[in-house]
Amino acid sequence: MLSVNKLSIDYGSNRVVSELDLSLTESEILMLVGPTGCGKSTILQALAGLIPISEGEVNIGKWRATPKLHVLPEKRRVGMVFQDFALFPHLNVQQNICFRLKDTKLADHWISLLGLDDFRNKKPATLSGGQKQRVALARTLAHQPDFILLDEPLSNLDAALKDTLRWDIRHALKEAAVPAIWVTHDQEEALSVGDRVGVLKAGKIQQIDTPEHCFSMPSNRFVARFLGEASFIAGDYQQATVSTSIGNAPALAINCQHGKVDVLLRPDDVMLLQDENLSNGVVTWVRFEGGSRLCAVELTCKTLVTSRVSHEIVVRPGDAVHVYINTTHPLAVYHRA
Numbered sequence: 250m251l252s253v254n255k256l257s258i259d260y261g262s263n264r265v266v267s268e269l270d271l272s273l274t275e276s277e278i279l280m281l282v283g284p285t286g287c288g289k290s291t292i293l294q295a296l297a298g299l300i301p302i303s304e305g306e307v308n309i310g311k312w313r314a315t316p317k318l319h320v321l322p323e324k325r326r327v328g329m330v331f332q333d334f335a336l337f338p339h340l341n342v343q344q345n346i347c348f349r350l351k352d353t354k355l356a357d358h359w360i361s362l363l364g365l366d367d368f369r370n371k372k373p374a375t376l377s378g379g380q381k382q383r384v385a386l387a388r389t390l391a392h393q394p395d396f397i398l399l400d401e402p403l404s405n406l407d408a409a410l411k412d413t414l415r416w417d418i419r420h421a422l423k424e425a426a427v428p429a430i431w432v433t434h435d436q437e438e439a440l441s442v443g444d445r446v447g448v449l450k451a452g453k454i455q456q457i458d459t460p461e462h463c464f465s466m467p468s469n470r471f472v473a474r475f476l477g478e479a480s481f482i483a484g485d486y487q488q489a490t491v492s493t494s495i496g497n498a499p500a501l502a503i504n505c506q507h508g509k510v511d512v513l514l515r516p517d518d519v520m521l522l523q524d525e526n527l528s529n530g531v532v533t534w535v536r537f538e539g540g541s542r543l544c545a546v547e548l549t550c551k552t553l554v555t556s557r558v559s560h561e562i563v564v565r566p567g568d569a570v571h572v573y574i575n576t577t578h579p580l581a582v583y584h585r586a
């Protein structure tokens with residue numbers, strides 16, 4: 250169990266992380282996301298003991314750190330995985346993983362689990378980015394850390410590799426059964442591999458929750474927009490239902506009472522019909538996504554909503570279309586902006 254209470258971190262007079270609270274159970278993976286400069290790496294460095302904390306505490310059971318009680322990085326039993334792999338270039342895979350390791354049996358386990366058996370004698374320079382990251386993770390896990398911090402481990406890899414490796418990393422972390430905090434810039438990665446997602450803005454946590462809840466019931470508009478395509482439409486919220494100009498839906502109030510609200514619409518909540526006679530909007534832009542197309546439609550009332558349609562449906566900017574809400578799950582509604 251890793252618990253962080255009211256943690257604040259300053260660089261000089263500049264507070265970059267404020268009153269961070271989080272706790273992770275054994276084997277839980279928390280994905281930390283937020284715009285550039287919001288304090289993600291600073292949090293990891295403070296948890297690792299590489300920079301001092303200004304307020305609050307970090308507690309892992311075996312040790313507790315506060316501003317007055319600094320615990321040295323080497324005493325924290327923390328494993329770190331970085332985007333640049335941080336391998337020793339002059340050592341081969343086996344030697345990198347076993348560096349300063351007393352019991353090398355564990356290394357064999359992680360070498361096999363991470364598919365590195367055939368690379369034991371290779372030097373890092375001869376490995377692909379994905380293989381290097383597997384070595385870095387095997388090395389970290391072989392040292393049996395009490396918690397693991399991953400700072401954008403996939404950001405230097407190409408898209409196809411990222412997809413496989415993210416699941417392999419998750420599998421290995423679950424097998425190791427230690428809490429992990431994984432910083433990423435990739436919303437899709439955050440939503441798909443994490444047990445929970447923490448969204449940061451300017452050093453403050455906006456929401457920590459399951460990926461499903463963060464996506465469908467964001468605590469505010471920033472979280473809504475940060476985690477995916479989001480549009481907002483005016484509605485009237487009464488008795489767990491919201492009515493809008495493009496249809497009604499079950500709804501859940503996030504920060505408002507009954508009456509006038511703004512409704513969060515994800516592209517999948519909005520259906521699009523290519524029927525000029527029923528038209529209630531005009532397509533302003535279309536993004537081809539491979540298996541689908543994301544279409545933005547300006548409604549007669551000037552609100553812009555997005556709808557995702559199959560790639561088989563060819564929609565073009567300027568098309569007059571009909572859009573309507575089609576969902577059985579509750580939509581999040583907010584105080585009218």
Ligand SMILES: Nc1ncnc2c1ncn2[C@@H]1O[C@H](COP(=O)(O)OP(=O)(O)OP(=O)(O)O)[C@@H](O)[C@H]1O
Nearest residue numbers: 260261265283284285286287288289290291292434
């Ligand atoms: N050593 C430092 N001294 C002073 N300010 C710093 C230092 N390191 C980072 N900062 C500032 O602290 C804030 C948080 O930086 P941090 O690197 O933690 O953000 P981040 O969310 O990890 O960003 P990115 O996504 O770009 O990696 C930024 O405003 C940054 O400029």
